[in-house]
Amino acid sequence: MVKISDVAREAGVSAATVSRALNRQPNVNPDYAERVRAAAERLGYRPNGIARSLRKQSTNLLALIISDVANPFFTAVTRGVEDIAQQNGYSILLCNADEDAAKEATYLEVAEQHQVAGVVLSPHAADTDISRLAAAGIPVVVIDRPLDAAVDSVLVNSFDGAKSATEHLLDEGWKRPACITGPEDAETARQRLNGYLKAIEEYGSVGPLYRHAPFRQGGGRQATSQLLDSPEPPDALFVANSQMALGVLDELARRRMVIGTDIGVITFDDAPWAPFVNSPLSVVAQPAYDIGAQAAQLLTERIGHSAPSSPRTLTLSTHLIVRDSSRRSA
């Protein structure tokens, strides 16, 4: 590994001058600067990021800790974060917490120990502890799910999205819509359930019916199965994310139920495949890219002005995309 002192010797200057030249600081003799650049080039010098970080007590790395890489919602968020981060000179380190509190904690520690400049986090649950990051002066922006702690957040109005999806189902004439939502400790899961519940309540004359399940394909499949086997089975399903929707589709196919006549379906998240499934899927679309972009924006602003101003929360809106799966065609 060629280091700064090697370059210094090669260029016939001191290490300090090399550092200054390479970091394009003002007040460097242009001749020297050129000699240094040439020497660095010749030797194939790359600054040691670790040493630099240690000295500067900072890095140009942002950590993005998401709950599930396989979820298209989060990959869209990732794009948003990446684009803004790149514009501001940061590289982003993606960490997949996999809906697992332990993994999440591990990555939070990695982020702290490696002194990333900031963290974008989609927390597993509201009690995720970010106090260590705060103590270390590392700004955090939370996305998707709120935290008990006071932090910058970019959220989505899940409640309204869920409510209008359910209302839409009712308007279409479905008699008994049920809700398949995420685990109880996920705030988004609760909000989406509450939106559903509110719509049902306002509509009157229909009883609520719902299941909590993991935000995964298997969770959706199993919840669907249980719901359909219940004494008064639903004739429509509002599903809380696209991973679960896959499981719903699976179970429905297994039972040879046809969407649009036997059962209506609408789901959160406009996955890229949603328009192409058997009965094109109606969805509540979240502005995933924007969530990521806004979060990264907030974060870079925090990093600049490290004065601890009060936390900001952005709440973005969903919009309904009606395709076929929620319509009654019979």
Place this chain on the structure above:
Amino acid sequence: MVKISDVAREAGVSAATVSRALNRQPNVNPDYAERVRAAAERLGYRPNGIARSLRKQSTNLLALIISDVANPFFTAVTRGVEDIAQQNGYSILLCNADEDAAKEATYLEVAEQHQVAGVVLSPHAADTDISRLAAAGIPVVVIDRPLDAAVDSVLVNSFDGAKSATEHLLDEGWKRPACITGPEDAETARQRLNGYLKAIEEYGSVGPLYRHAPFRQGGGRQATSQLLDSPEPPDALFVANSQMALGVLDELARRRMVIGTDIGVITFDDAPWAPFVNSPLSVVAQPAYDIGAQAAQLLTERIGHSAPSSPRTLTLSTHLIVRDSSRRSA
């Protein structure tokens, strides 16, 4: 930030002893060890990973640089890498190169500068330069696409998979299968094309027809459009990845063509949504999880024995999953 000297003072020992105790080295007085642990706990001490890395000239971080986070194939690979990495005490940093040579180069540099213990890379093109990592003593395992350079690789026999997919199309009675493959500089794209070409050639009496396009939804859509507008349009499509398949589905829907009668379709990669699209999609499935797991395995072995033995290449096989989209139902 509480540092090791703070703990040392609190425990009434030297920094060296704290280091030894916390890293569970032998030959530490158990009493001291306990005092140190208590002090560290009390102070909320976390070792500074940067300082440690600088001193030890190594980290317990693995970089996984993939060409597209949104591609389910790579998210499955990611799971494989993560599981094995975790078993061996590594955290994995996921970097999304986004099919972009410049981003890829940036992440390769980040990996080098932050001295990750190893890199799993799905290179954009065969001429990706990993010589700097090699020079820095950082082992690399390449997946999905081979490199010109000599490195450990975990690949898939794309040629055979493509050939059998095309043969399957022909066996089903489709008269004019075309191939939509990735960009020319991607080896997998070429291999899949070659497999197709070989099958066509062996079959005789049918002319080849193909398009190169980006490995994305838009690429698939556009290639489909061009192909269908050509003088002798195809009646079946072999598509080189699942992202492109989405675009194919899109264009086909736009033209109101019905899969299974107007046109047959088969694609590489068994995306989670493949069974549920309008006509359940026949696919050439890659062992994505295994690719990741094997790559991580190779990598950890390299990291252990840093003796530069000759590069190993594993080539895994695909398997055909026939659903409806490739069958002639008319």
Place this chain on the structure above:
DNA sequence: CTGAAAGCGCTAACAG
């Protein structure tokens, strides 16, 4: 078994 001291590679303060 423990402590003092050196040093990983870099940047920032301070003289010159």
Place this chain on the structure above:
DNA sequence: CTGTTAGCGCTTTCAG
């Protein structure tokens, strides 16, 4: 404008 010096927080000789 440049060089010398100090030091980021840790681990690891080397003495004791």
